[in-house]
Amino acid sequence: MLPAYGLYTHIRANEVRSRVLVICLFLFSLVLAYGLALLIRATSGGLPAGTLPGFAAYLRAALHDLVWMGPLAIAATILWLFVAFRAHQAIVAGVIGARPLIRSEAPDLYRLLEALCIARGIAMPALQIADDPALNAYATGLNPSQYTITVTTGLMASLDAREMRAVLAHELTHIRNDDVRTMMIAVVIAGIFAFLAEAASRRDYTRDLGSRREGAFPAMLLGAALITLAWILSRVIQFALSRTREYVADAGAVELTKDPDALISALLKISGRGDLVRAPAGVMELCFDNPRAGFLGLLNTHPAVEDRIAALVRYAGGRAP
Template sequence: MLPAYGLYTHIRRNELRARALVIGLFALNLVLAYAAALVIRSAGTGLPFGAAPSLEAYLRAALHDLLWLGPLVIAGTLLWLFVAFRTHQAMIAGVVGARAVSVFEAPDLHRQLEALCISRGIAVPALQIADDPALNAYATGLNPQQYAITVTSGLMAALEPREMQAVLAHELTHIRNDDVRTMMIAVAIAGILAFAADHAFRSALMRDLPDDRGGRGRAGALPAQLIGVALVVVAWLLSQAIRFALSRTREYVADAGAVELTKDPDALISALLKISGRGDLARAPSGLMELCVDNPRTGFLDLLATHPPIEDRIDAIVRYGGGRLPYPAPWPA
């Protein structure tokens, strides 16, 4: 997080960085296509007629296959993004159990969100409630007509009005900065890579590895297939790293935007302290948890954590947003 005077510069830099990372995810799909062609060539279809069997020949044949396979992969990815564009909100609501909440059911919630949107002259997103005791919130949507902010019933019961306003401002900042759209695209593309990687491993396990000792006709097939599997692993690992990089950096910016909108850093600190460790939505997939205010699913030794620790986020608010820790402090200064 940066001081207030540097917030918009940081947001712009983050947008450019996010676009580069999403382009990187598309590039990884091409790497995956090349790996698939290499595995298929070495495992069964072999080389074009007349080609001398060698590792170099398999690599060249897979590169030739990429000329027609690559466009198909990109087209398939775009088609999947179109399907996600049309159906993602209904799927998320169905999994989590979220429903639209009217102004008569939650007048204070609507009033707080409308006040934040009016102060910045932006359209008011829809409001939804998920019946879940966890303390969390998330934003969804790929365009202004789809944008929605969902809060859990547990969050509504636990937070005071000013704390809830800070959480709404955090999610609204994600929408203002196009974080929601970027993360939805990244999760969708990374999901394709994960599915393809899993399929490749299952196929490799069900198929006997080529044996170079079987004769000249199979020379180079085994190392070619091993290279193909290695490329699949590398592509999947890089796709996960890109997802985590997108999530972690944007949480700091969203916290800064919430402080700027509400002018109440202490309320955000108080809300984060209450949410910390209590935000796991039991029915939510990992991709959705990446969109939440807090994601307590950290993975092995925090290496797969999509959100920075709550302590680090609060420390940034104290350092740069003028916030104050409650006394006594929840952790050593």
């Protein structure tokens, strides 16, 4: 297992991923705009005067619409990014039911986190607590002034000091390695396309094909396919983000605490008990453990707990349970 701190290639890769994600967001927004233009043209039967109906005619008309819909889509994307940058933590906290954790409520937790931050020489993130029996934790934020670590009441009740220290060190490593920023951008991207794709799918387009002009139906199908494709690609990008980030964060936790057995113990306690019922899929992808399995395990965002423990035993000197 490679040490997380000093692993500048991992941090650099996250910087590149973040830029690629933002570029993809703008490209997908144009694909989405073209798909919507096709749907509108096909369902309304509207073609420029003097244009003979046909599939190619709808493609050209939608492309003409993209001249004004494209800039509108770009502007909406910029606005979405601005709102997400400012309010993403409040949105996540609202969904989960998390609130700021003051020092008097959990002085021991504050001392653990402060010691880890001093040892690594990084600014201390804010602490939040979520009233949930699940055993989990996650980090959010896009820059040092926003970084926050959230723990559940279930986690605080079940883990001892050594195990909690290991979990906090894991989340700090995600912050240090820019994993948090990369994943937050991915969640924002997937969120907007999931919302728009769902909104588009709720409408019965077949009833709008009153004119049933030649080429309208295949144009409508292509428009719907493009909208679906934009959503699927936004999800694929999330899953394409290497799952090795969890191994690297585990390595960083061990490097920081010098206690692989505590992390193994924490993983064993959390395994199978980390599902935050109120959390959407995007938030679960930020968590210490994500028990929600993807299709046949191929789209899992986290390695299996057994694999993480095996790596800690093999590479970090942990003892097999």
